Amino acid sequence: MTETVQRQFPTFEKFGQELPKVHTIEDNVDSVKIRWSDGNTRVFEKAMLSHFSSPTPESDLLNPVHELWDKDSFPKAEPADYKMLLSEHSREAERQKIFRSLLKHGFSYISGTPTEHAATIEACRALTVTQPNCFGDDWSFTADLAKPDTAYTNIGIGLHTDATYYNEPMGIQVFHVLNHQGEGGETMLGDGYKAIELLQKQSPESVEYLSNYQLMHEYIDHSTPGSHVRSIGTILTKNPITKEIFRLRFNNHDRCPIPVADMEEFYFHYTKLGKIIQSGEINFRRRLPPGTVLLVDNYRVMHGRTSFTGKRQVSGLYLTRDDWVSGARKHDLVDHFFL
The missing domain is CATH 3.60.130.10 (Clavaminate synthase-like)
Incomplete structure (x- = not known):
């Protein structure tokens, strides 16, 4: 659900069942329109799909840049x-x-x-x-x-x-x-x-x-x-x-x-x-x-x-x-x- 950014799919009810398959895909500039085998049609924003896709350590920046220091290189942090x-x-x-x-x-x-x-x-x-x-x-x-x-x-x-x-x-x-x-x-x-x-x-x-x-x-x-x-x-x-x-x-x-x-x-x-x-x-x-x-x-x-x-x-x-x-x-x- 976009309002709460929480899962609403009934995972435990649907697991093991045969789910609808993709029938057709219409690729647009900012969105993807999918028609499923059961006749339902949904439009997904590409930005949303990218945001919720599972990143991997290899595809994502692992950590922000830490600047290590010692007593001779103590940084001057802007307050x-x-x-x-x-x-x-x-x-x-x-x-x-x-x-x-x-x-x-x-x-x-x-x-x-x-x-x-x-x-x-x-x-x-x-x-x-x-x-x-x-x-x-x-x-x-x-x-x-x-x-x-x-x-x-x-x-x-x-x-x-x-x-x-x-x-x-x-x-x-x-x-x-x-x-x-x-x-x-x-x-x-x-x-x-x-x-x-x-x-x-x-x-x-x-x-x-x-x-x-x-x-x-x-x-x-x-x-x-x-x-x-x-x-x-x-x-x-x-x-x-x-x-x-x-x-x-x-x-x-x-x-x-x-x-x-x-x-x-x-x-x-x-x-x-x-x-x-x-x-x-x-x-x-x-x-x-x-x-x-x-x-x-x-x-x-x-x-x-x-x-x-x-x-x-x-x-x-x-x-x-x-x-x-x-x-x-x-x-x-x-x-x-x-x-």
Whole structure:
């Protein structure tokens, strides 16, 4: 049905029955007119037939162009503008700008944002769907250990991806430093795709192993009501059609214990990836200025933070993967197989 773009054909009733055969075909410039053996005649627009035909990896662009980077080639992403993102007249152009940067670099910015938690939320809701989780719908926090997580301290945090303990990790991590009166607190970013590329050159067998080994991660909050979230999945996840790695799940602090029988082989391959990530080669650092919202593709780009002094107030939330990719797809920025 064209109104809903959903199947209406009674598949299970018709399967196994003899269906009408094509009697005649009239090929026109923009359409095809088919007369069936039972006398029915239908006109199909060629654009519609092309859209709904089943593409193959060989006939379709597999992925948008990712520009991999390290600390020496960190890209200058064009920021979106807060006021223009909120305006109905310019919103789609700003959304497209953000989606392009996320696809190309793995991160994006929104500049000119008021240094208020509510403004962070407002900007993100203008972009896509927010993703509630065990930390709440959104948060504004400082180093007060309000949650049993290192983010709520002032110690340094190495590069990692967030929510590895969710079976479907959060799509985008949002950071907005509202104010910081003190030293340190630089935001660290590392391109996970670049780390995987380096690992592939150094140890392709490690890429294969980490794409298949099922590892558990978990998060435990003993407060009331608290939470105990656990996932099972691979550190590197491949697109089942294109076989390209599209998701990195990396947080050494949230790993569950592994069986003794697996330890030697697991740590052999896991350490190779960890050393690349910790080497500093892919680690870019900058101090985020208040008013700049940073959006990070949590499937690709790792983040971290240097230790700091003084009070540092950070606003943030998560955005869903499927919904921001949906926005990119609506703007024709990703292909049929992109996950």
